[in-house]
Amino acid sequence: MIDDFPLILTAKHISEIMMVSKRTAYLLMESPGFPLIKVGRNKRVIGEEFVKWLEQQKNTNK
Numbered sequence: 274m275i276d277d278f279p280l281i282l283t284a285k286h287i288s289e290i291m292m293v294s295k296r297t298a299y300l301l302m303e304s305p306g307f308p309l310i311k312v313g314r315n316k317r318v319i320g321e322e323f324v325k326w327l328e329q330q331k332n333t334n335k
Contacts, residue, residue: 275324281310282318290323 278286288298299316302309306329308322318326 275320278320280320282320282323284316287318287323 275290278290282290284295284298284302287293287301288295291298291301293301301307302316302318306326308318308326310317310319
């Protein structure tokens with residue numbers, strides 16, 4: 274599924290992947306430990322880093 278998205282993800286991509294609102298995606302992106310990249314006022318994340326972060330969340334919530 275993640276292969277269907279570009280290398281650099283936006284909040285819109287995150288919201289589609291996680292099936293949450295765009296607002297919730299922005300809140301997740303501000304979470305401690307989230308691999309956020311800020312480019313000016315824009316927020317981005319590298320797809321591979323996002324997948325690693327998701328895996329860490331899954332392992333943390335066991």
